[in-house]
Amino acid sequence: MDGHAPAIEVAGLCKTYGALQAVDNVSFQVRHAEIYALLGPNGAGKTTIVEILEGHRSRTSGLVRVLGFDPATGGRRFRERIGIVLQSGGIDAELTVREVVGLYASFYARPRSAATAIEQVGLTSKRRARVRTLSGGQLRRLDLALALVGNPDLLFLDEPTTGFDPNARRDAWQMIAGLRSSGTAILLTSHYLDEVQYLADRIGVISHGHLIEEATPEGLGGRDTGGAVITFRLPAPLSGADLPTGPWDEPEHHDGEIIMRTELPTRALLELTRWAVGLGVELDGLSVVRPSLEDAYLQITAEAAAGDGDGR
Amino acid sequence: MADDTRRPRPSLLLSARQVRYQLVLLARSPFGLFLTLVVPLLLLVSLNLITPSNAAIVWGGHHYAQFLTPAISAFCLLNACYVTTITTIVLARENGILKRLRGTPLPAWTYLAGRSGAAVLTAVASALIIIGTGVVFFHVTIIWGALGYFAGAAGLGIVCFFLLGVAVTTVVPNTDTALPVAFGTMLPLAFISDVFFSAIHSPLWLHDLASAFPIAPVARAMEAAFNPATRSWPMPVSGLVAVLGWSIAAAVVIALAFRWEPGPVQRRSG
Numbered sequence: 001m002d003g004h005a006p007a008i009e010v011a012g013l014c015k016t017y018g019a020l021q022a023v024d025n026v027s028f029q030v031r032h033a034e035i036y037a038l039l040g041p042n043g044a045g046k047t048t049i050v051e052i053l054e055g056h057r058s059r060t061s062g063l064v065r066v067l068g069f070d071p072a073t074g075g076r077r078f079r080e081r082i083g084i085v086l087q088s089g090g091i092d093a094e095l096t097v098r099e100v101v102g103l104y105a106s107f108y109a110r111p112r113s114a115a116t117a118i119e120q121v122g123l124t125s126k127r128r129a130r131v132r133t134l135s136g137g138q139l140r141r142l143d144l145a146l147a148l149v150g151n152p153d154l155l156f157l158d159e160p161t162t163g164f165d166p167n168a169r170r171d172a173w174q175m176i177a178g179l180r181s182s183g184t185a186i187l188l189t190s191h192y193l194d195e196v197q198y199l200a201d202r203i204g205v206i207s208h209g210h211l212i213e214e215a216t217p218e219g220l221g222g223r224d225t226g227g228a229v230i231t232f233r234l235p236a237p238l239s240g241a242d243l244p245t246g247p248w249d250e251p252e253h254h255d256g257e258i259i260m261r262t263e264l265p266t267r268a269l270l271e272l273t274r275w276a277v278g279l280g281v282e283l284d285g286l287s288v289v290r291p292s293l294e295d296a297y298l299q300i301t302a303e304a305a306a307g308d309g310d311g312r
Numbered sequence: 313m314a315d316d317t318r319r320p321r322p323s324l325l326l327s328a329r330q331v332r333y334q335l336v337l338l339a340r341s342p343f344g345l346f347l348t349l350v351v352p353l354l355l356l357v358s359l360n361l362i363t364p365s366n367a368a369i370v371w372g373g374h375h376y377a378q379f380l381t382p383a384i385s386a387f388c389l390l391n392a393c394y395v396t397t398i399t400t401i402v403l404a405r406e407n408g409i410l411k412r413l414r415g416t417p418l419p420a421w422t423y424l425a426g427r428s429g430a431a432v433l434t435a436v437a438s439a440l441i442i443i444g445t446g447v448v449f450f451h452v453t454i455i456w457g458a459l460g461y462f463a464g465a466a467g468l469g470i471v472c473f474f475l476l477g478v479a480v481t482t483v484v485p486n487t488d489t490a491l492p493v494a495f496g497t498m499l500p501l502a503f504i505s506d507v508f509f510s511a512i513h514s515p516l517w518l519h520d521l522a523s524a525f526p527i528a529p530v531a532r533a534m535e536a537a538f539n540p541a542t543r544s545w546p547m548p549v550s551g552l553v554a555v556l557g558w559s560i561a562a563a564v565v566i567a568l569a570f571r572w573e574p575g576p577v578q579r580r581s582g
Contacts, residue, residue: 056415056573076320076417077417080320081318082413082415084414086408088408089408090409090412096331103329103333107416108318164341
């Protein structure tokens with residue numbers, strides 16, 4: 001394996017279905033030992049991109065290299081090195097967990113043992129159970145085991161923890177993070193932004209077939225350097241009218257809570273607390289919050305949708 | 313650079329595991345077992361019992377079972393290789409099993425070879441049960457000198473019916489329509505192709521029509537192999553051409569249109 005080449009390299013990728021431009025000039029890279037999350041609203045083009053990378057779908061134009069292969073022609077040697085977690089189904093209901101994982105292990109040249117893969121996803125106690133008897137969360141874990149059993153260098157994870165209970169999600173996240181630590185590259189698609197926040201090293205946001213932003217989870221939409229929201233309550237008899245002027249927008253009042261938006265949260269907090277200390281009052285419920293990943297993502301995609309709307 | 317250090321598993325081994333896997337699935341499917349093993353047996357017994365004794369004489373004095381046993385054996389091949397292939401492949405496709413397999417190193421032909429191996433074993437087991445039942449309970453005589461003809465005709469039928477079954481899956485849109493399509497295409501042809509009763513009194517045009525499809529040549533050859541008067545390969549050249557022609561046509565359809573993904577036929581743009 002050439003450690004210098006990215007695990008995934010996409011340049012100028014386009015895909016059309018008749019008159020529909022499903023993917024338009026998308027370029028990004030995923031490094032080895034990196035988790036890259038592809039986000040976007042339903043119908044944005046994520047699935048098309050992922051299926052092109054998996055070799056399930058052909059592209060109209062552009063460069064795609066996955067582990068050094070063109071997935072459209074990589075064939076068996078390419079598929080030896082990838083693992084895929086599909087969104088749903090695809091497992092014979094009448095086989096047992098051990099049978100189906102053992103069967104899939106037999107397809108690969110250097111598999112994990114079936115027992116190891118089953119243990120990694122926490123299904124050891126269910127290894128003799130028929131697939132049809134598993135709960136939704138257990139089925140997703142079996143999905144994960146089937147993707148892992150080939151010992152892949154690259155994992156495609158499509159909504160990997162849908163249906164998991166909170167404990168199982170945390171376990172799955174730690175397992176996925178562990179795979180990254182051992183060098184596996186992971187392309188993640190998920191609607192759970194807490195999952196993306198926890199796992200992803202970088203995020204690409206797809207909207208209407210375009211890659212509209214690429215950043216770390218902390219930096220998406222400039223949320224690490226952009227504005228913050230300061231909230232607090234004023235003790236009686238003080239009111240919003242008593243507040244000094246400072247580096248913040250006009251304060252908003254909501255159920256007795258004062259909400260200030262500022263581009264300079266450090267200075268704003270200093271001036272606000274200096275004013276309160278000078279008066280000898282306590283600001284109850286004082287908090288400074290940056291926009292969440294979800295806030296940033298929703299804003300980016302809303303702006304993209306509005307931009308597309310204006311352009312029409 | 314692509315990593316070439318992983319040597320793929322031998323394809324024959326992968327095919328053998330697919331055979332085992334398909335047989336395990338069949339063994340755990342009450343419907344599949346009933347269809348492939350019980351239905352032919354019911355037909356053999358019931359057709360023997362309900363046929364009037366004065367009409368139950370064939371080939372110059374032999375009992376009807378001498379004809380019916382190889383005929384129902386041909387039906388076993390149709391059931392195991394055509395009907396079961398259509399229903400199980402469509403089910404696997406629509407449940408996403410084929411798509412999942414397509415993302416693994418398992419070669420497509422290995423998967424189909426495994427399925428065909430399972431179909432062969434099921435067909436042979438089913439036919440052996442029928443022949444055993446015919447011999448034990450209906451005094452059927454095996455014509456040992458013609459057994460090779462029987463095996464040859466059955467082999468041609470197995471290959472042709474399996475390929476046709478796989479080819480038909482390309483036009484079956486969902487699991488609900490798989491069984492109606494399978495039986496809807498097979499049963500009418502089976503009725504005019506001497507599978508359930510000898511059609512020696514049927515109009516010539518119907519006989520010729522049946523001969524243009526692969527069931528009649530296979531069924532008639534298998535039946536002829538149980539006729540004590542048979543002394544040579546019982547399938548006419550025209551029948552062989554029909555069986556091979558349908559097999560080749562089915563193989564072409566499979567190569568061009570076999571679908572691994574669930575849902576309606578995808579547009580193949582780009």
